[in-house]
Amino acid sequence: MADDAAGVSTPYGGTYKRPLRTRTRSGCLPCRSRKRKCDGARPRCRNCEFRGDGCAWGVKVSFHPSRALTLSAEDEASLLDVEQQRRADNTEQADADEPHQFVDDTNDIVEFFEGDYVAPSSPISDVDDPVVNHEAESQTDTELHTVHFVESSTPDDQNLVQGSWKAAEEAPGLNARAQQQILPLITADTGAHQAPALHTETVVSYTAPFSLGQAIFSDAAPLPDLDLPVSKTEQAHLMTAYLRETGTWCETTDSEKHFTVKSIHSMMESRAFVAAALALSSRQVDTLRGRQRQTALELYQYTIRLLIYQDPSEADTSILATCTLLCVYEMMASSVSEWRRHLNGCAGLLKSRNWKGCSRGIIKSCFWAFARIDIWAAFIIGQTTLLSTTCWVENDSIPAVSAAAAASGDIDDYCNLAILIFAKIINLIAHNPPSPRISAAHRVTMTEDLWKDLSIWWKFRPRHACPLLREEPRGSGNPFPTVVFTTSAAICGNTFFHAGSILLLETGLVSSSSTEKELSDPIWHARELGGLSISNESHANWVNHLQPLFIAGRVLANTSRWGGRLLETQPADTYDDCFGDGEEYALEKLALLKQLARIEKETGWKTSDRSAELRRLWGFA
Incomplete structure (x- = not known):
C-alpha cells in the first residue's frame, strides 16, 4: 500500500502513480447478483436477453442536505391541516359528559379499507x-x-x-x-x-x-414517446401467444374473431392496446412455464x-x-x-x-x-351486475333471434341471449334474502318468468346451437355424458343455460309441473355441465367454466335435496369405492377436480381456490 501511495520507479529513473481502481455498480441487478459483466444495454442487456430473464435496474437515490432534519414549509402546512382536521373530527364525536376511555377502533379501520x-x-x-x-x-x-x-x-x-x-x-x-x-x-x-x-x-x-x-x-x-419495456424479439413471441391463446378468451361468442383477426390490425395502432395484450400474454406464458418475472407487471404499468x-x-x-x-x-x-x-x-x-x-x-x-x-x-360477491340488463340488447325476443340465427347460420346473438338470461338470474338471487322492495309474490313471478325464458331458449335452439354428438356414459370411465359442439358460441350458450337452470332450481320457486322432468333435475344439469366441459377442448370456454363447474359441484354436495335421481339413471358399475363405500357420486367429484386442474395446467387460469372450496363442501379437506 505504501508503494502504491509513493509511486513506482521506471527503468528510466522516473516514477508514476498507479491509477486508483474502484469497483463500479453500473450493471443490471441480475448481472450484479450473478457477478457477471454487464454490457449496460437498456432496456435489456445481452446477458438477460440470452438467458430469457427480466432485466431490472437499480435506482440511484440522493437526498438534499436541507431535508435531513427539517421539513419544508409546504409539508409542514399539509401535516398541520391533517392534524387539525383529525382533532376537529375527534372533538365532534367526543362526549363532554363522559370520562375519557380507551376505544378499540380496529373494526372501523378494517371497514375503512373494505368500504x-x-x-x-x-x-x-x-x-x-x-x-x-x-x-x-x-x-x-x-x-x-x-x-x-x-x-x-x-x-x-x-x-x-x-x-x-x-x-x-x-x-x-x-x-x-x-x-x-x-x-x-x-x-x-x-x-x-x-x-x-x-x-x-x-x-x-x-x-x-x-x-x-x-x-x-x-x-x-x-407524455413523451416511450419504448415498450420488452425487446422486439420478446414482443413477437408474446404477440404470437396472444393471437393463439389469450386473445381468443374474449371471442367466446365472437365468430368473426375481432380480438385476434378482424380488428387486430387497427387495434395494433394503439400503444395501450399492444401493451395490454402483451401484458396478458406474458402473465399467461409465465404461469404455464412456472417462472416469476417482472415483464407482465412492467407491461401493465x-x-x-x-x-x-x-x-x-x-x-x-x-x-x-x-x-x-x-x-x-x-x-x-x-x-x-x-x-x-x-x-x-x-x-x-x-x-x-x-x-x-x-x-x-x-x-x-x-x-x-x-x-x-x-x-x-357479481355471482361471487352476491351483488347485481354493474350494467342494468335492460340496456344490454334492443331485441331480446328469443323466437325472433332464433329465426334470424337459423337463416344466417350465425348463432352468436342467440347464445348471447343465454348470457343475458343468466345475468337476470344473478340479479334476482343477489337479493337473497329478499329485498323489502320485492314482495314474495313478485319474486315467485320473476323466477317463473326467467325459467320460462330458459325453457324457450332451450326449445328454439338453432341447429348449430345443439350438440353434434351426444352419448350417455358407459362403464367406469368418464361419469359424465359426451356432449360435442361445433362452435365456441354453442358451448358458451349451453353452459349458461345449464348453470342458470341450477340456480333457479336451487331457489325452490320453480314448479316441477311447469316443465319436463329432465329439465327440472339439477343433477342432470350438473352432469351436462361436466360433460360439455370435458368433451370440448375450448380454452376460450374453459376460462369461463370455473364458476359453472363450481355450481355443478355444489349440487353434488347437496344431493339429499334432489332425492338421488342420478343413481336411478347411472349404471351400478360406475360407482367404485375410491372415496369409500358410502361416498355418493365419487367419480363425478373426481372428474370435476381433474377438469379444474386440467384447466389451470393448460390455460394458466387459477382454479385451485374453487377446487379447495369444493373439497371443503364435499368434506374432503
Whole structure:
C-alpha cells in the first residue's frame, strides 16, 4: 500500500502513480447478483436477453442536505391541516359528559379499507354502486367523463404496490402537482392489500386510484414517446401467444374473431392496446412455464401510464378493448375485488358512449367479454351486475333471434341471449334474502318468468346451437355424458343455460309441473355441465367454466335435496369405492377436480381456490 501511495520507479529513473481502481455498480441487478459483466444495454442487456430473464435496474437515490432534519414549509402546512382536521373530527364525536376511555377502533379501520374510498380529484359515476346504477335513469356528462383503473394484484402484492408507486412517480412529464394528486391515492390503497380481513368474497365498492385522463386533468406535461419495456424479439413471441391463446378468451361468442383477426390490425395502432395484450400474454406464458418475472407487471404499468394520459373524450374502441384486456388480466389470477375495479372503468366507458351488446364490430365483442366477467364477479360477491340488463340488447325476443340465427347460420346473438338470461338470474338471487322492495309474490313471478325464458331458449335452439354428438356414459370411465359442439358460441350458450337452470332450481320457486322432468333435475344439469366441459377442448370456454363447474359441484354436495335421481339413471358399475363405500357420486367429484386442474395446467387460469372450496363442501379437506 505504501508503494502504491509513493509511486513506482521506471527503468528510466522516473516514477508514476498507479491509477486508483474502484469497483463500479453500473450493471443490471441480475448481472450484479450473478457477478457477471454487464454490457449496460437498456432496456435489456445481452446477458438477460440470452438467458430469457427480466432485466431490472437499480435506482440511484440522493437526498438534499436541507431535508435531513427539517421539513419544508409546504409539508409542514399539509401535516398541520391533517392534524387539525383529525382533532376537529375527534372533538365532534367526543362526549363532554363522559370520562375519557380507551376505544378499540380496529373494526372501523378494517371497514375503512373494505368500504368506499372516494378519490378527491375524480368525479364518481353511478356505476360504482350497482343498486343505484339499476335505479338511475340518467346521468350527467360530468359523471361519465372519468373512467377508473387500478394497479394489478399479482401474487406478490407488495411488489405490485411499490411498482405502481414507481410507475406514477417516474412517469415522464408528470409535474409535481400531478404526482401530488396521484401518489396519495396509491398509498391510500396500500392498506387494502395488507388487511387480513380482505378475501375473495369481500364486497368492495372502490374508486380506483388511476383514472383515464388523470394526467390531463392535472395539467401535466405531454407524455413523451416511450419504448415498450420488452425487446422486439420478446414482443413477437408474446404477440404470437396472444393471437393463439389469450386473445381468443374474449371471442367466446365472437365468430368473426375481432380480438385476434378482424380488428387486430387497427387495434395494433394503439400503444395501450399492444401493451395490454402483451401484458396478458406474458402473465399467461409465465404461469404455464412456472417462472416469476417482472415483464407482465412492467407491461401493465406501461399500459396504466398511457391510460392516465388518455383524453376520455377521445377514448375510442381501442381504449375499450384495452380496458377489456386489463379486466381479463386481473381475472386470471387476482381476487374478485381487484378485477371488478377495472370492470367499473369498462362500465363507465360503455355507458358514456351508449355502446351495447347489439353494437357491431369490436364493440360487440368487448361488451360480451365484459358481460361474462361482470356476471361471474357479481355471482361471487352476491351483488347485481354493474350494467342494468335492460340496456344490454334492443331485441331480446328469443323466437325472433332464433329465426334470424337459423337463416344466417350465425348463432352468436342467440347464445348471447343465454348470457343475458343468466345475468337476470344473478340479479334476482343477489337479493337473497329478499329485498323489502320485492314482495314474495313478485319474486315467485320473476323466477317463473326467467325459467320460462330458459325453457324457450332451450326449445328454439338453432341447429348449430345443439350438440353434434351426444352419448350417455358407459362403464367406469368418464361419469359424465359426451356432449360435442361445433362452435365456441354453442358451448358458451349451453353452459349458461345449464348453470342458470341450477340456480333457479336451487331457489325452490320453480314448479316441477311447469316443465319436463329432465329439465327440472339439477343433477342432470350438473352432469351436462361436466360433460360439455370435458368433451370440448375450448380454452376460450374453459376460462369461463370455473364458476359453472363450481355450481355443478355444489349440487353434488347437496344431493339429499334432489332425492338421488342420478343413481336411478347411472349404471351400478360406475360407482367404485375410491372415496369409500358410502361416498355418493365419487367419480363425478373426481372428474370435476381433474377438469379444474386440467384447466389451470393448460390455460394458466387459477382454479385451485374453487377446487379447495369444493373439497371443503364435499368434506374432503
